[in-house]
Amino acid sequence: MVYRALRHAIIEQALAPGSKLPEDAIGEQFGVSRTLVREALARLEAEGLVTLRRNRGAAVAYPSLEEARDVFTVRRTMEMLAVELLCGQLREHDIARLEAHLASEEDARHRGGAESIRLAGEFHLLLAELTGNALLNRYVNELASRCSLILAIYGRPHSAECAVQEHRQLIDALREGDIARCRALMDEHLAAVMDRALLNRPPPRDVRDVLARYAETGGLAAAARKTRKHRNP
Amino acid sequence: MVYRALRHAIIEQALAPGSKLPEDAIGEQFGVSRTLVREALARLEAEGLVTLRRNRGAAVAYPSLEEARDVFTVRRTMEMLAVELLCGQLREHDIARLEAHLASEEDARHRGGAESIRLAGEFHLLLAELTGNALLNRYVNELASRCSLILAIYGRPHSAECAVQEHRQLIDALREGDIARCRALMDEHLAAVMDRALLNRPPPRDVRDVLARYAETGGLAAAARKTRKHRNP
DNA sequence: TGGGATTTGTTCGTATGTATT
DNA sequence: GAATACATACGAACAAATCCC
Numbered sequence: 139m140v141y142r143a144l145r146h147a148i149i150e151q152a153l154a155p156g157s158k159l160p161e162d163a164i165g166e167q168f169g170v171s172r173t174l175v176r177e178a179l180a181r182l183e184a185e186g187l188v189t190l191r192r193n194r195g196a197a198v199a200y201p202s203l204e205e206a207r208d209v210f211t212v213r214r215t216m217e218m219l220a221v222e223l224l225c226g227q228l229r230e231h232d233i234a235r236l237e238a239h240l241a242s243e244e245d246a247r248h249r250g251g252a253e254s255i256r257l258a259g260e261f262h263l264l265l266a267e268l269t270g271n272a273l274l275n276r277y278v279n280e281l282a283s284r285c286s287l288i289l290a291i292y293g294r295p296h297s298a299e300c301a302v303q304e305h306r307q308l309i310d311a312l313r314e315g316d317i318a319r320c321r322a323l324m325d326e327h328l329a330a331v332m333d334r335a336l337l338n339r340p341p342p343r344d345v346r347d348v349l350a351r352y353a354e355t356g357g358l359a360a361a362a363r364k365t366r367k368h369r370n371p
Numbered sequence: 372m373v374y375r376a377l378r379h380a381i382i383e384q385a386l387a388p389g390s391k392l393p394e395d396a397i398g399e400q401f402g403v404s405r406t407l408v409r410e411a412l413a414r415l416e417a418e419g420l421v422t423l424r425r426n427r428g429a430a431v432a433y434p435s436l437e438e439a440r441d442v443f444t445v446r447r448t449m450e451m452l453a454v455e456l457l458c459g460q461l462r463e464h465d466i467a468r469l470e471a472h473l474a475s476e477e478d479a480r481h482r483g484g485a486e487s488i489r490l491a492g493e494f495h496l497l498l499a500e501l502t503g504n505a506l507l508n509r510y511v512n513e514l515a516s517r518c519s520l521i522l523a524i525y526g527r528p529h530s531a532e533c534a535v536q537e538h539r540q541l542i543d544a545l546r547e548g549d550i551a552r553c554r555a556l557m558d559e560h561l562a563a564v565m566d567r568a569l570l571n572r573p574p575p576r577d578v579r580d581v582l583a584r585y586a587e588t589g590g591l592a593a594a595a596r597k598t599r600k601h602r603n604p
Numbered sequence: 605t606g607g608g609a610t611t612t613g614t615t616c617g618t619a620t621g622t623a624t625t
Numbered sequence: 626g627a628a629t630a631c632a633t634a635c636g637a638a639c640a641a642a643t644c645c646c
Contacts, residue, residue: 160632171615177413184417186506191578193621193633208506212452219448273441279512340642393611404636405612426612426642 142238148187148198149286150252159188159196161343179231186284199287213261213281216274218321221308223269226315232268235308239264243302258301259286286316293335301327373401374411381420381431382519383485392421392429419517434519439521446514448563449507450495451554454541456502459548465501469542472497476535491534492519498541526568534560 147153148211159179161172182188189199201209220221237260246254259282266278304327311320377397380386392412394405415421422432434442470546472494479487492515499511509564544553
């Protein structure tokens with residue numbers, strides 16, 4: 139399925155934020171017609187991973203700093219809900235899954251690299267899944283995907299690691315059943331992730347960031363074009 | 372735009388939950404080809420308003436009671452975030468907008484009917500919009516839409532009203548700036564809405580509800596139900 | 605159970621709009 | 626600034642699956 143492949147490529151940062159996504163090229167690559175590619179791109183746009191500009195084709199989304207902060211704000215809230223729902227409700231079987239995942243995190247940490255980052259992210263997806271709330275699960279997945287994009291733009295090279303210890307504390311708190319502590323731990327943990335990603339530093343004002351804001355909707359684009367006429371090329 | 376029209380029709384309950392949505396008929400109605408209809412249906416599926424079953428066409432979504440609970444859980448959390456973000460941060464201009472909206476709510480309440488319900492819902496959308504968090508705004512819109520569907524299935528005939536007084540308290544609390552009180556008020560308010568919708572009564576086990584669960588992607592639905600058996604009293 | 609009617613899935617061609625030289 | 630090259634938007638037609646009798 140072309141949707142899955144594209145999504146994977148974007149999350150794994152094989153396709154850098156801002157990359158153009160021509161329907162023809164993608165369709166040829168996957169051996170399908172543009173129709174299916176369009177469908178996939180539309181879905182990805184609904185998730186915020188792709189921006190679709192009328193008559194100008196698709197590109198991997200390039201979230202602004204403001205969007206990044208919005209995503210983090212919502213994500214923190216959603217994941218605090220997740221641990222609240224799970225707190226004191228986990229069965230042995232669920233805890234075993236979490237422990238097993240944590241073990242692979244610790245294992246991968248020594249080797250470092252992409253796998254370590256992937257596993258750290260999937261810990262959060264596992265938590266969301268365990269809530270049994272399908273909608274919450276979908277949202278957390280979506281938010282985590284967008285965070286990958288954001289880290290690709292604004293994050294330090296190897297920012298998303300070092301979280302294993304925090305994950306362990308979370309599991310312990312979940313088992314214990316102290317909701318306030320669970321929420322606080324998750325809040326601090328995600329704040330730490332955001333911190334490592336440098337999102338609270340003064341806005342870098344990347345040129346591409348600025349331009350992306352003007353390239354989106356028709357009205358703004360028109361304004362941008364108008365402005366450009368008066369500028370020296 | 373066919374997407375807007377369909378969405379509106381579903382939310383206004385002109386199209387009942389479970390209604391079939393044949394591509395041909397819709398396209399003819401709007402004078403466009405099936406391509407555009409399919410696009411719109413895909414977007415509506417992403418929002419949870421439409422279910423798309425392979426080779427079997429689209430239908431207005433028919434959320435199960437479990438899905439309904441999931442939606443309410445997430446909605447409460449998101450709207451509590453909204454008031455937390457707004458609390459003590461509103462400018463006079465914003466408060467004026469809220470007051471004006473409240474006035475039309477009070478006005479419409481005497482006449483009752485659909486307009487009253489619509490305005491009560493739009494109050495929440497206005498709150499989300501005022502946060503300036505585009506993602507939160509999108510999510511609240513999505514959640515509110517799905518709530519319309521849910522009320523259409525499980526709600527009392529005229530359930531969503533009587534909220535004007537609660538909205539007033541919320542505005543006052545927002546102006547005052549007490550976050551805890553704002554969150555509590557919103558929590559109680561949404562719990563009351565859910566209560567009026569009778570969602571906490573014993574499951575009615577509508578035949579269509581049960582069948583809808585099995586008509587989807589069988590494996591996942593079954594798994595989700597199994598997982599949740601051990602929680603939610 | 606089988607076959608025709610109906611509906612969906614997909615492709616591809618043309619029109620239209622955008623970027624470039 | 627106009628013409629050209631290119632990519633997308635939309636629709637008609639064909640292929641495949643499902644539904645209904």
